[in-house]
Amino acid sequence: MAVDKDALFRPRCPEDNVELPGVGTVRVRGLTRAEVVQIAKGANDGKDMEPLSLSLAMVDPQLTEDEVRQWIGVAGFGEIETLNQRINELSGIAGRADKEAYKSPRK
Incomplete structure (x- = not known):
């Protein structure tokens, strides 16, 4: 069966709701x-990886990198880790070491 060329260019990343207790x-x-490639190229020893990835993955509410940095500054570790894990699952990179997944995305 031939692939509809237009289907290749339509956004199709899966989405999900994540409950943040107390929030x-x-x-x-x-x-x-x-x-993922953009994140890998822009990461400075992992420092900017998380704010960039969360700002890209947040659908509602949408957040800028600076807003994500503010959030990381007040959120508990588990809150952000829960989101990172779900984003990695939705991205198809779950189960790989986070930094390694961004360094060498699957082909």
Whole structure:
């Protein structure tokens, strides 16, 4: 069966709601391969990896990198880790060491 060429260019990253206890529900999506590569190129020893990846993956509410940094500054470790794990699952990179997944995305 031939692939519809237009289907290749439509966004299709899966999305999911994630409950943050005491805060509410946020919606996140998987990262595209191009975004994973962008994160890998822009990461300075992992320092900027998390704010960039979360700002790209947050669907509702949408957050800038600076807003994510503010959030990371006040959120508990588990809150952000829960989101990172779900984003990695939706992106197809779960189970790989986070930094390694961004260094060498699957082909």
